[in-house]
Amino acid sequence: MQNSSISKITLEGREFLVKRDDLIDPFLAGNKYRKLYALLQTPDNKYSKIISYGGTQSNAMLAIAAMCHKKKWKFVYYTKPVSKSQKEQKRGNYFYSLNFGMEHIEIEEELYRDFIASLRVNSDEKTFIIDQGGANTSAKEGLGVLAEEIRAEMLDVKSVATPSGTGTTALFLALALPEFKVYTTPCIGNTTYLKEQMSALGDIPSNLIILEPKKKYHFAKPYREFYTIYKKLQEAGIKFDLLYAPAMFEALLNQVDEEVLYIHSGGVSGNESMLKRYEQKFSL
Template sequence: MQPLSDVESFRFRGRDYFVKRDELIDPLLSGNKYRKLYSLIQTPAERYRGITSYGGTQSNAMLSIAALCQQKGWAFHYTCKLLPERLKANPTGNLKRALELGMQLHEVEHKQYDAAIASLSSPADTSTLLVPQGGADPIAELGINVLAREISQWQQERGIEKLNVVTPSGTGTTACYLALALPGVNVLTTACVGDSNYLIQQMDMLGAVPLNLRILENEKKHHFARPYPEFLDIYRELKEAGIEFDLIYGANMWHTLLQNIDTIEGTILYVHSGGLMGNETMLDRYRHKGL
């Protein structure tokens, strides 16, 4: 089996790691979004006419779905909360690129958002597919199983007995399915959206949380997608060491991993979750805050 991405050695703060470079698979369909959308990438274009989804206006999943639909010739309808007037007048980052790829944006008021999302959950038209926020759906399992087979093959080739696979979590879809597919491996993650209890609730919707999945805790509570000096510092340090990670998930995961590093035995393989396109707008936010 030819892997979709390579594994590279990575030395950071005097310790050796391995990084699976999933962010290099495709510039727009990259990282865990490629894996989550893998089954749709393999789906014949005539199977669907369109995809609907919802979430934040700088979502990496939004951009990846927009790229997929553009490739397939499918319509893409995306529901979000009302945009700030400044962003509506001058779209930036993932939003700008998704709109350029043909995404049709549907804004709803904050108080009507939950009802609007609920109305999407049962589309009458079977030629239109609903992809939940962040790609948190059983449809993601196929692609993550492909990733698991690549990791298992690499582990066997290297003769690694004790392997820890690290990946950050929003909904926990990637971490949960990876742990299920790799029962002999420890899968380490951290909650980047909400806290660990929220993450467990999200994964419970996919099935029982595997026993080989460990949620690492950060010493400090961080709010999702908010600028933090420590995240910017570790982002810069990692980039100087040779690999750029995203500022929302990757920086959080590395920051948390390093706090827990002395409790982890064995080889560490970090699965790069992509999302680098979102760094443009996050760096703008850091500049705006004077960081």
């Protein structure tokens, strides 16, 4: 795959550069492509099965499903119980992942945590386990490639931004780009949770700056201010996801003054189901 291009947008009178990782692939794109880069380079015969877990809105789930379809690996994905309406949807990440051959297994909520903790106990050498959101040390290689692409552009900008779920992308990008400021904001849980997730993968460097959200946001819940930013970004010429990008741009607009290179996280395939929820909640 070729290096992703860089675009420029204007949002509320501010200029932002955007690293177009969303254009790498329709399903295997954005930071999930970077996280899965090492596995994509792995010979097809090294593994026969990939296991992961998390939520059914997950962009990582879809990216892993697309990768496994490409590599002809079995993909097993564990979640807590899913609603009947979710299972019947004919759009969104869950639907597309099933079409890629994902085997979905539901675990009762009271058993879920212990079950996930035991996944590696009976694992064999042909099975690779990817933690929720792609939070694995193997992601470091792909973020190193991204860092080299950014350096090769010889930009005047010395600040980059990427939103965080587990913080894997932000952490490894900051480690690979010590001469840059790397801004992020927690989109799942709070700052304390984000730091805990990142610390499990490595030491948090001083150039990684976590921007505190202006209020507590619940992941995947519709917020009118997020939809407003999403529409403004769309009008600026680029489609972004509804789960991560609005939170990151809101933090940048309110807390950062310098010009920033935003790393597009991809994930726009999940907008189909999210927009439906926004329409229902706000009568759009």
